[in-house]
Amino acid sequence: MYAIVDCDNCYVSCERVFRPDLRTTPVVVLSNNDGCVVARSNEAKKLGIKAGMPYFKLREQFSESQVVAFSSNYELYADITQRVMSIVKSSAPTFYRYSIDEAFCDLSGMDYTDLKSWGEQLHEKVMRSTGMPVSIGIAPTKTLAKMASHYAKKYKGYKHCCVIDDEQKRHRALELYEIDEVWGVGRRVAPQLHQQGVHTAYDLSCRSRDWVKRHFALPLERTWCELNGIDCVPNEEYAPKKSICTSRSFAHNIKHFDEVRTLVSKFAARCSEKLRKQGSVAATVSIFLSTNHFREDLAQYDNSSKKLLLTPTNSTQAIVSAAIDCLRAVWREGYEYKRAGVIVYDISSADSIQTDLFDYDSEVYRKRSELDAVIDKINKINGAETVVLASEQLRSESESDRSANTAGTKKSEPIKTLTFKDAIRHDLRSPNYTTRWSDILSVGQTED
């Protein structure tokens, strides 16, 4: 049997931990730049607010309906969910974190008859220790467990834990479940299934395996198996990422190369940090760049390029430099850019680097690793972006004026500091209650 433990409306619940006054208020959390709704409280869902709706179209409705919106505060969500996960981990024989707000547990070896109360107790423990409500679904396959957790959320009577442990329960659960809601059935395949007369999970489970094979691809065949109680989604252990991406939409359109270069440098530097954190190196660096697709009145441009590194690396200098080369290759003057990103892939372990016969210089490699290690340490202690590469700084806008003027007649211009967070908007962000000394709440005393 598997259990899935899933935080209810995760980001909203994180915000509510320190804002109990909002327990019954409709609350939403927005994406970067306060762009879209990414999390909704049940009250907000009832108002018809859908995930992915753009905030600027909802503002009026929000003020009328007294909906409270937060900018996303990932530092807070990462910390709260980490606490939740450590409790779940200590409560089950095996644990595998699936996403920021979900974890699977393999319950083999646990007392079968106790699963329901195990789940209820786990909910209580997590709630008491962290303030985060979780729902628990337990079933013979992960797809069925997901379905069970959905029922645990939907019906109060389950006390946050639903168990599917016999054929009758499985049938009933499948019958009441729309095919579109099944894990692994997305917006492309769902309409095709409807066309074939498959409307519920039960309908699919009753077709023959051959029928599924004939009409659909391998992933749906696996879903079919899972619905029929055949376990086939692998138990994934911790695995290093195969690709790492850092990208952002900009708060405003950007026309100037130097500004985009500054941001691309930051994205590349962040990718390098992530590589070092998981003990990896990458052999390919790529970037992508695009204008705002929603602005039909503006000229559109979309491009990407990649660069193979002769020796795989996680050096900030090497990866930033490759990313800027890529940027130069795709850059076109005259467009207003809205989004860019850096992706590193062809990832392998930093312990066994395949060096290049002609390119590899062990001395340079050693120095860069040491430098990166020191920078990582400083930034960990003093906060992100305390030390950055020069290319992550924006030269002052008068750089070109200065070179045009007689050298030395002007004082050198200050370098404009542009941090990662300046590039995006987050006007409605909550404090970092649990990760910054300055943001810790004080209780039981007043200012005066």
Place this chain on the structure above:
DNA sequence: TCTGGGGTCCTAGGACCC
């Protein structure tokens, strides 16, 4: 004014081999 970010796996088709 204003529309997110980060991943994985599968597959068809092209390039290449003998």
Place this chain on the structure above:
DNA sequence: TCTGGGGTCCTAGGACCC
């Protein structure tokens, strides 16, 4: 005039997930 058959590997794009 006329040009095979059988394979592998790589890659871009699609579909899905949270």
